[in-house]
Amino acid sequence: MGERCCAVLRVLVLQAAWALAGGQVRYSVPEEAKAGTVVGRLAQDLGLEAGEAEARRLRLVAQGRRASVEVSGASGALLVSSRLDREELCGKSAPCALRLEVLLERPLRVFHVQLEVTDINDNAPIFPAARRNLSIAELATQPGSRFPLEGASDADIGANAQLSYTLSPSEHFSLEVKSKDENKISVLLVLTKALDRETIPVHQLVLTATDGGRPSLTGTMELVISVLDANDNAPQFNQSVYKVQLPENTVPGTVFFKLTATDNDEGINREIYYTFSDRISAKIQDLFKIDEKLGEIRTVGELDFEHIQSYDLEMEARDKGTPPLSGHCSLVLEVVDVNDNAPEVWVTSLSVPVPEDASVGTVVALLSVSDRDSGTNGRVRCWVWPAAPFGLEATFAGSYSLVLREALDRERVSEYEVEVRAEDGGAPALGARRGLRVPVSDVNDNAPLFAQAVYTVLARENNAAGAELARLWARDPDEAGNGRVSYSVWEGAAGGVGAAAGSGWRAASSYVSVDAESGRVWALQPLDYEELQVLQFEVRAVDAGEPPLCGNATVQLFVLDENDNAPALLPPAGSAPEAGAVAAEAASASSSSSFVGPVSGSGTLWAWAAWGAPAGQVVAKIRAVDADSGYNAWLRYELWEPRAKGPFRVGLYSGEVSTARPLDEADGARHTLLIVVRDHGEPARSATATLSVSLLEANEAALAAGSSASSSGSGSRSALGVDVGGAAASAATNVWLVVAICAVSSLFLLALVLYGASRWAPRAAVLSGPGPTTLVCASEVGSWSYSQRHSRSLCVADGAAKSDLMVFSPNFPPPPPGAAPKDTQPEPSALLHTPKHPNPDWRYSASLRAGMQSAVHMEEAAVLRGGAAGPEQQWPTVSSATAEPEAGEVSPPVGAGVNSNSWTFKFGPGNSKQGGPESKKQTQVSFLLRRKGESSQYSQ
Structure with missing residues (x-):
């Protein structure tokens, strides 16, 4: 530190010396030097001696501002008195020199001292703002x-x-x-x-x-x-594609989705509104609506899955920047199907009418079935109602064929109303129906059919030509030409009971005609019962189909007898032809009118009687026949003259002339008898016979009888039906015995035959066993039938036989005996056991008239006759028990509704109450007699 100070001082001294030399002292001092720091030895540098500075009062002269240095009075050194801040003293000026004036008094002397403040890095850089x-x-x-x-x-x-x-x-x-x-x-x-x-x-x-x-x-x-912020960010959706499902039955106005987009910009660039893309059609925009601010999308119209299954909605979100930016997304709206569509059934082809003979499997119609729904809602099942006769067959998806499952019959059902039903698989299921009208076309598969197989027609004889006899109608259920029927007579024999002898075969078309359109049966000519009793023919009904079909009906035309024939007298058995001619001429003279009084004929009948003949002796027999039938042919004989009681009488129904009392000489030698023969018709018709009876001795009477027998072929005086007694009584008696024996033997043999037939033949019991009938007649006058099960020929004696008796065998068992109700007609069996006497004025009713459709007449003298001279069996000519003991019994059919009636004869007396030597066990036999030249038959 000391070395540094020394260095600084040395510099300062050098500077001072320089300054002095230049007349000015300069010092330098770093800024921020500490107070007391010696800047320089000012007194020394000014050349002052030590102490001289104090003496001479060395000081700094202030220059208006406070100096930061001072001069030490003792040492005369220039010291730093306060902080030196170069930046404050000089700012940015460089160098920073302070000019100091140093005053030295005694002598006064002024020195200029320059003090340079040197910069040190005491200031950091400063920005205008932090x-x-x-x-x-x-x-x-x-x-x-x-x-x-x-x-x-x-x-x-x-x-x-x-x-x-x-x-x-x-x-x-x-x-x-x-x-x-x-x-x-x-x-x-x-x-x-x-x-x-x-x-x-x-x-x-x-x-x-x-x-x-x-x-x-x-x-x-x-x-x-x-x-x-710049509008550099478009609105963004969190997904590019949104998917949403919406049922098609959504109510309009339903909010189904909300859009949300974000924009990273700010301010107005961040504000977003939502719209549909311009690419969306206006039609879709009519179905949906969007809230521009909230982004809510709602339905406006109704959705239809069957029309559009999905919607691709292009949505756009735009900001409000300049220019506006937009973001896009796609909203895929899937319309969910709802079962809102019923199945639809279309008929694509219909082949009608359907022929009734169409085969099973024939395609009648082609159907198309669809459902606009999808999935289960669109799965359709179909069926036909009613189930018959049609059915459905699936051909391919949605297509069906209506086919025939059963055979058709137009006559049973001419038209079908078929309903095709369809139902989908939705919940609830929807259905549809389609009605089809299927007419059935006619095929000629039905032949005309008559209401009855056999028609019974009753027609009176002598009808007018062109008269309507009956009306037939055949039903043909086909239609149009197939059901249009035309009628015609099918040729057959005009045969029947009582056909005219020798007439031969005649076609039915010669008697009747049938109207082709109406089926009316017309008579072409008047009918004659005596010529034709039963006409059986067939009527054919033919339709107009292709091919034509036909049906037949049998018509049994029964001719009802009218009393149009008067009785005719017959010649005696074995008489000459001319005698018969005389009798016929006598009969024809009186046949034109009813008997009203004595009518004399042109011929006379002769007979002989012996004097003394007992009462009841038969002297002659009047033989007559009536071509009519039934009551019209039921003859009765009356003695017209003499009126008074004479020696002779006539059997009412037998025509036998017998002695009423023993003959004596008072009676006279000759008697002329006027005998009237009348029928029971309305009005009655009659014939008269004149009988001349000669009374002879017994031997003469026998000779007369013998000569009469020998000249029977050519004698001109042979009498009609005369039998002589008297002298030849023994011969006559022998004849009677032979006849009686033959009759009894015949009856016995007949009884054996009947018994054997009833035992061994399965169809022999005609009286009580059931059997088929060959003809059934039903009309307003009654019902009856005849049977031809078993027939045997029966020889007829000489005389003019005629088939005026039709006999019908019953085919039902007789009812148990008992009283018949009063309000019902008696059964035939009841009549057999309950004979009644006829009333002379008896008239037959409509119910009995049915049994009289075929005339009943029986030849009294010639049937089962042993011979002309022998005894004979007395036969009745009509049903009922007579008062005469010789009469048999005939039971006519009575009562309508009886299924089988017959004329039944009983051999022997008709009245069981009347006894006699000739009474025999009653035997019931049915007869059918035919004309001369034809074999008579009877059925058992």
Whole structure:
């Protein structure tokens, strides 16, 4: 330290010496030297001796400001009295010299002393402000931009004031220092990297200034660089694509999504509003609406999954910067299907009408079924109602065929109302229905069908030509031409019971005609019962289809007898032809009118009787026949003259002339009898016969009978039906015995045959066993049938036989015996066991008239006759029990509704109450007699 001081003093002395030499003393002192520091030995340097400075009062002259140095009075040294601050004394001036005046009194002498204050590095660099704020726009300022900064100042001078600058590390900024001149430099802040406010909104840097002193001093200034926001950030969505699902039945006005976008800018650049992209069509914008501020999207219209399944909404978020920037996102709206659409059924093809003969599997219609919904909601199942006769077959997806599953029948169902039903798989399920009208076209598959297989028609004889007999109708369920029926007579035999002898076969079309359109049956000619009793023919009904079909019906035309024939007298058995001619002439003379009084014919019948013949002796038999039938042919014989009681009488129904009492001589030799034969028709018709009876002796009567028998072929006086007794009584008796034996034997054999047939033949029991009928007649007058199960030929004796008796065998078992109700007609079996006497004025009713459709007549004398001279079985001519003991019993059918009626004869007396030697066990037999030349039949 001492060495340093010595060095300083030595310098000062040298300077003083120099100053003295130049007339001025110069000293230098570093600033900030401590008080008391000797600047220099002023007195010595001024040449004063020691002590002289005090004596001469060496002092500094003040120059207006306080000096920082003083002169020591004792030593005369220049001392630092207070802090020296060069920067305060001189500022930036260099060098910093203080001019001091030193006054030396005694003698007064003034010395100028120059004190140089040397600089030391006592001042650090100082910036104008400790913090400097800068604002730099982030996009407007490009890298390389320079921003001037105020440099720091240093009160020192020289090297102590030479400053260097440094900047805190930064990737965006650097420092550039340039010297403007020797004394000034410029400090520039250089932008080396673009600023991003959103990344670093504020940059804080430290600028450091360092002087050149030793040690160096530094000064700092904080640079706060605020990055000004530029609208360089578009609004950003957190997703580029948003997906949302919305049911299609969403109510309009429903908010279904809210957009949120962010903008890293600030201020107005940060304010965002939401809109639809310009690329979205106006139609979609009509369905949706967005709140520009809140970003809420809501529905405006109704959604339809079947129309659009999804919407791709391009959304845009814009800020309010200048220029505005926008961000985009896509909102994919998937419309969720709701089962809001029912299935739809279309008929793409319909082939109608369907022929009724179409085969199973025929395609009737093609259907298309769809549902606009999807998934389960669009899965459709279909079926047909009713299930028959059609069905559905799936061809491919959504297509079905309506096919025929069962055979059709237009006559049963002519048109079908088919309903195709469809139902989807939604919850709840929706359905649809489609009605189809399927008409069935007709095919000629039905033949005309009559209501009855057999028609029974009743027609009275002598009808007018062209009269309508019946009306037939055949039903054909087909339509149009297939159901248009035409009628015609199918040729068949005009046969039947009672056909005219020798007439041969005649076609039915010669009797009747059928109207082709109406089916009316017309008579082409008057019908004659005596020629034709039953006409059976077929009527054919043919439709107009292709091919035509036909149906047949059998028509049984029964001719009802009218009383149009008078009784005709028959010649006696075995008589000459001329005798028969005489009788026929006599009968024809009176056949034109009813009997009203004695009518005399042109021929006379002769008979002989023996004197003394007992009462009841048959002397003759009047034989007559009526071509009519039934009651019209039921003959009765009456003795018209003489009216008074004579010796003869006539059997009412037998026509036998017998003695009423024994004959004596008083009766006279000849008797003329006028016999009237009448039928029971309305009005009645009659014929008369004149019988001349001669009374002879017994031997003469026998001779007359013998001669009559020998000349039966040519005698002109043969009498009609005369049998003579008397002298030939024994011969007559023998004949009667032979006839009786034959009759009894025949009955016995017949009984055996019937018994054997009933035992061994399965169809022999015709009286009680059921059997099929060949003809059924049902009309307003009754019902009856006849059967031809078993037939046998029966010989007919000479005489004009005719088929005026139709007999019908019953095919039902007889009911148990019992009283018939009063209000019902008696059964045939009841009539068999309950014979009744006829009333002379008896008329048959409509129910009985049904049984009289075929005339009933039986030849009384010629049937089952052993011979002309033998005894004969008495037969009735009509049903009912007669009062006469010889009469048999015939039961006509009575009562409508009986399924089978028959005319039944009983051999033997008709009345069980009337006894007699000739009473026999009753045997029931059914007969069918035909005309002469034809074999008569009877059925068992």
